[in-house]
Amino acid sequence: MQLDSARLTALLAVIQHGSFERAARVLHVTPSAVSQRIARLEDELGLVLIARGMPCQATPHGERLARHAEAVALAERDTLDRLGVPAPDATRPVVRVAVNADSLATWFVDALSDLQSMRVDVVIDNEDHSADWLRRGEVMAAVTAQTHPVGGCDRRRLGRLRYRATAAPAFLAQHFADGVTAQALQAAPALSFNTLDRLQARWAAQYVAPVEPGLGHRLPSANAFVEAALAGVGWGLNPEALVADALSAGRLHELLADTPFDVPLDWHYVRRLETVMAPLTEAVTAAAARHLRAGTGAGAAVDSLL
Structure with a gap:
């Protein structure tokens, strides 16, 4: 047919x-x-x-x-x-991409500011699972923390998105009066993006102990995460860029001082569409360079993934 x-x-x-x-x-x-x-x-x-x-x-x-x-x-x-045949504006292609909510809230929109050759349709998922949309063939590109190869795709390393484990002063006084211990983390309600969100547990494992944080509200929104922390209803990992002012003003505190958590991000895209995707790929890597922290491999040339 x-x-x-x-x-x-x-x-x-x-x-x-x-x-x-x-x-x-x-x-x-x-x-x-x-x-x-x-x-x-x-x-x-x-x-x-x-x-x-x-x-x-x-x-x-x-x-x-x-x-x-x-x-x-x-x-x-x-x-x-x-x-070498130009496309009229009316036929600008739509590129569907998967992006994690924190990237969308902090830097990804900057990549669209000068993009004229296509329109972007964004779907949101956790950074550890956004590449799954690419594997299922539901998007043409993805911002992801996954380093596993995606068949038929190429990759650009973007940089590291820095997070801070934050909570309101009153929340800290109530739940961590005796310090940020493994026991306290298991009891205190932790915010989560969805059931797949492991960011809070990974921070706890790195700085305190490998425990499961207490169950708190589930909020699939970067801005809602910040607002919930400010409201004192839970603690969570927030992008540093979104909480810098609140930390400076004392409206939020880190659970433990100077304990950043960096998540490396990659840009995966369908290899056979490399030419038409080039403007978006260049826009995304340029925006990432402006907003993300450089790390091992950040800004590197394309990696081919079989």
Whole structure:
């Protein structure tokens, strides 16, 4: 079976813009034409691809097909770039990337400031698991702390994101009155990004003891982490850049003085799309150089991963 490119383009436009009417304006056709293309694609596959509503949303099957359509568009753009054929602004490809929340809150947006050749669709996950999106073929690139090879991808080392274990003074007085001990860490509620977040446990193992910190609120947001620490409802590892002012003002304290925790970050991207991805790769590495701490291998040339 060969998928019709016009129907795939219509599907992607509806998902990206949330309605048949807005997709039609972008594609310079009528809403009826868009609806017919989607209907024929669904009939051809025997699957429902769009959940009609306000906004229209992709079904799981539609989401998978949309990722395929994005990959096809990006591969086509890569081929045209190699041929020296310029792309009009209206056909700027969408690049889906996985980024950890702390990078998004501290430095990644800076990489987008001068990026004109493409649009970026960011999905957020923990830095230890963002590369899994790449392995599943759901993104074209990822900022990740994983150093394991991702098949078919190349890698740039970015640098180290520095964290501080912080809490409000009243929280420290309540939970660590006798010091930051293994027992106290097991009892005090620690914030976490999700069930896979091991950052607090890794800090504890490095500076105190290999224990499981007490269970606290689960907050999948970098800014919410800081606000929760300020509110005194838990302790957690926060990016130094986000808590520097609060530490200076005394509104937050480190659990243990001068105990930074650095997480090395890499940029992984699909090798076969190297040419079309080059502007984003260069923008990401330049922004990382401005914001992250240099470390072993930071700023190094591309590593090929089989």
